[in-house]
Amino acid sequence: MTQKISAAITAIGGYVPNDKLTNFDLEKMVDTNDEWIRTRTGIEERRILKGEGKATSDMVVPAVQELLAKRGITAEDIDCLIVGTVTPDMVFPSTANIACDKLGAKNAWGFDLAAACSGFLYALTIGAALVESGRYKKVVVAGADKMSAIIDYTDRATCIIFGDGCGAVLLEPDEEGFGVKDSILRSDGSGGKYLHMKAGGSLKPASVETVTNKEHYAYQEGQAVFKFAVKGMADVSAELLERNNLTGEDIAWLVPHQANKRIIDATADRMGLSHDKVMLNIQRYGNTTAGTIPLCLWEWEKQLKKGDNIVLSAFGGGFTWGATLIKWAYNS
Numbered sequence: 280m281t282q283k284i285s286a287a288i289t290a291i292g293g294y295v296p297n298d299k300l301t302n303f304d305l306e307k308m309v310d311t312n313d314e315w316i317r318t319r320t321g322i323e324e325r326r327i328l329k330g331e332g333k334a335t336s337d338m339v340v341p342a343v344q345e346l347l348a349k350r351g352i353t354a355e356d357i358d359c360l361i362v363g364t365v366t367p368d369m370v371f372p373s374t375a376n377i378a379c380d381k382l383g384a385k386n387a388w389g390f391d392l393a394a395a396c397s398g399f400l401y402a403l404t405i406g407a408a409l410v411e412s413g414r415y416k417k418v419v420v421a422g423a424d425k426m427s428a429i430i431d432y433t434d435r436a437t438c439i440i441f442g443d444g445c446g447a448v449l450l451e452p453d454e455e456g457f458g459v460k461d462s463i464l465r466s467d468g469s470g471g472k473y474l475h476m477k478a479g480g481s482l483k484p485a486s487v488e489t490v491t492n493k494e495h496y497a498y499q500e501g502q503a504v505f506k507f508a509v510k511g512m513a514d515v516s517a518e519l520l521e522r523n524n525l526t527g528e529d530i531a532w533l534v535p536h537q538a539n540k541r542i543i544d545a546t547a548d549r550m551g552l553s554h555d556k557v558m559l560n561i562q563r564y565g566n567t568t569a570g571t572i573p574l575c576l577w578e579w580e581k582q583l584k585k586g587d588n589i590v591l592s593a594f595g596g597g598f599t600w601g602a603t604l605i606k607w608a609y610n611s
């Protein structure tokens with residue numbers, strides 16, 4: 280019997296801008312303080328993409344270039360690029376199309392996928408299905424957001440949380456059972472009212488009025504989102520373990536979306552996972568939306584071992600949420 284093709288992550292790249300925005304910088308911009316931000320969120324600083332003409336694709340490109348170099352292949356080898364993002368360079372064409380052009384990925388097709396903080400998990404599931412179909416051999420999945428483009432830096436409820444960054448993985452066929460093993464993805468559009476951007480879409484196109492009313496910024500009712508996120512992320516992660524007959528002890532790493540350390544702790548506790556198995560870089564990058572999970576994998580790559588069971592877990596705008604189980608495919 281031939282082994283089913285699975286989609287293994289075979290290389291990772293990442294990019295965070297050089298410019299830092301610290302809690303102390305924010306103290307000078309809005310009525311907040313370092314202690315409040317650290318204790319309520321776990322964040323100390325975030326990265327901001329600065330410079331005229333710099334957009335989300337400018338973070339996707341170096342992240343993808345890094346993974347290509349690690350794998351020893353060229354941009355022309357890429358079959359498909361999927362970019363999870365809610366801060367595309369433009370409404371259209373897609374950031375994936377723009378990034379492919381900048382990369383010289385002449386043989387690739389691609390598209391953007393908008394699922395906010397769950398964007399990487401959604402895109403990973405789609406990318407894995409393309410590889411599992413046997414039709415595509417090299418699919419790149421990126422999670423990238425330039426959140427600073429849609430944040431109101433006079434609104435202390437949102438500006439303390441978000442940052443910019445991109446992580447990307449290469450998916451290739453595997454016949455030994457490594458790679459993406461299972462995924463549970465959920466959504467509930469009734470949660471949209473708690474986290475959204477009011478204008479700029481077909482519902483409310485940009486106008487002088489929408490700009491004056493600051494409707495092109497991320498709007499969040501933090502407490503409501505927090506409540507759903509704690510339950511959603513913990514429940515789906517526990518369900519994923521259960522349906523794969525695993526317990527916390529079988530898991531080498533939890534890779535949680537980095538929105539709030541308190542949500543991450545609750546998820547780890549629910550999974551029966553000790554906190555030293557939880558990847559955490561929220562203190563340095565804040566919430567990079569679709570970027571958080573691949574940026575963790577990027578930073579922890581050297582510690583990952585072939586055969587490790589890894590759970591990725593996210594919750595975000597939509598609402599969207601989910602968890603994915605991976606059997607890690609290589610030692611680096």
Ligand code: UT7
Nearest residue numbers: 311312315319396435436439501502504505508538539595
């Ligand atoms: O990634 C996408 C999904 N997003 C999330 O998962 C985010 C989920 N939500 C959160 O992480 C938290 O709700 C926040 C970090 C956004 C806010 O933390 P919180 O503990 O829920 O604070 P709160 O909104 O309940 O506010 C508590 C107090 C309020 O003051 P009073 O009414 O108790 O006097 C706020 O006005 O803290 C005040 N406050 C602040 N104080 C200093 C709110 N923001 C700030 C601030 N600095 N930046």
